[in-house]
Amino acid sequence: MLYFAYYSGDDDSxxxxxxxxxxxxxxxxxxxxAEACAVLKRVGSHIYPGDGAGLPLDTLCLHLEKAAxxxxxxxxxxxxxxxxxxxxxxxxxxxxxPVLNTYDQLLTSGAILPSPNLRLRLLRSVLVVLREWAMxxxxxxxxxxxxxxxxxxxxxxxxEQTAVLNQGVRDKISSAANRYTTEVRRLALPQSQTEAVYxxxxxxxxxxxxxxxxxxx
Numbered sequence: 001m002l003y004f005a006y007y008s009g010d011d012d013s014x015x016x017x018x019x020x021x022x023x024x025x026x027x028x029x030x031x032x033x034a035e036a037c038a039v040l041k042r043v044g045s046h047i048y049p050g051d052g053a054g055l056p057l058d059t060l061c062l063h064l065e066k067a068a069x070x071x072x073x074x075x076x077x078x079x080x081x082x083x084x085x086x087x088x089x090x091x092x093x094x095x096x097x098p099v100l101n102t103y104d105q106l107l108t109s110g111a112i113l114p115s116p117n118l119r120l121r122l123l124r125s126v127l128v129v130l131r132e133w134a135m136x137x138x139x140x141x142x143x144x145x146x147x148x149x150x151x152x153x154x155x156x157x158x159x160e161q162t163a164v165l166n167q168g169v170r171d172k173i174s175s176a177a178n179r180y181t182t183e184v185r186r187l188a189l190p191q192s193q194t195e196a197v198y199x200x201x202x203x204x205x206x207x208x209x210x211x212x213x214x215x216x217x
Contacts, residue, residue, distance in 0.1 A: 013053045020056060024063055032077040033068050037087035040064070044091025057102040061088060061122075062112065069121050085125035089132060096133035100176070103129065107183065116187045120194060123184055127200045130173055130180075134208065137169050170208045177205040 023043070027036040040060060047054040064084045071077040088099045103126045106112055113119050181201040184194050 013056060016054060017056050017059050020060060021063060024060065024067075028067055033064065033071060033079045033083055034077075036064060036067070037083050040087045041090040044088075045093055048092050049095075055091060057088065057092075057098060058105060060091075061099075061102050062106060065121055065125065066118065069118055073117075081121070081124045082128045085128040086132075089129065094136060096129055096136060100126065100129050100133065116189045120184070120187055120189060120197065123180055123187075124197050124200075126176075126180055127197060127204070130177055130201075130204060134170075134173050134204070174205050174208040177201045177208070181205065 023039060024036050027039040031038075044055050044060075061084065064087070068079045068084055072079045085099070085103075088102070089096065092098050103122055107119065107122055107126070113122065178201075181198060184198045184201065187194055
């Protein structure tokens with residue numbers, strides 16, 4: 001059905017978006033966020049990259065993040081802070097920039113995200129995506145997997161190893177981390193709720209600046 005909607009000639013992609021919304025809602029009713037994320041990974045990875053119309057990341061991201069927050073706050077389901085972000089990354093076959101751009105677009109629209117709690121949830125997901133981006137770039141340069149890169153990044157780093165990360169990419173990720181640190185501080189929430197995310201962005205930024213501090217990654 002989703003493939004039919006994709007090729008229906010719908011210029012504004014409304015049919016595709018509605019089809020995805022029904023698909024996600026059905027998954028939520030069957031097995032909660034875990035099932036919805038599994039559906040997104042499975043179906044999305046078959047459609048991506050295409051021309052972008054078949055996988056409306058903004059709609060999917062907002063739908064799932066809102067549902068995750070609602071279900072967590074109501075006690076219906078225990079939802080991890082990384083679940084939605086990792087599902088979007090999997091749907092995009094590990095491509096971090098489309099996912100990061102999606103979160104950025106949502107966060108820059110106050111009308112779409114009036115709730116500080118929802119903004120904090122999205123910022124927590126952004127931190128996951130930025131960390132994954134840094135690890136994936138390192139993995140590509142070192143010829144290992146992202147998991148292998150994660151293990152390497154957990155140990156002591158030499159200057160030569162750190163230099164493997166392209167300086168331009170490091171600067172880009174570091175700049176984004178700095179900007180999102182400011183966004184976290186602007187939230188009208190108690191510091192106790194925002195502190196972990198704030199420090200996560202700060203540590204990521206500092207790790208990318210210093211050739212000897214990747215052990216904090």
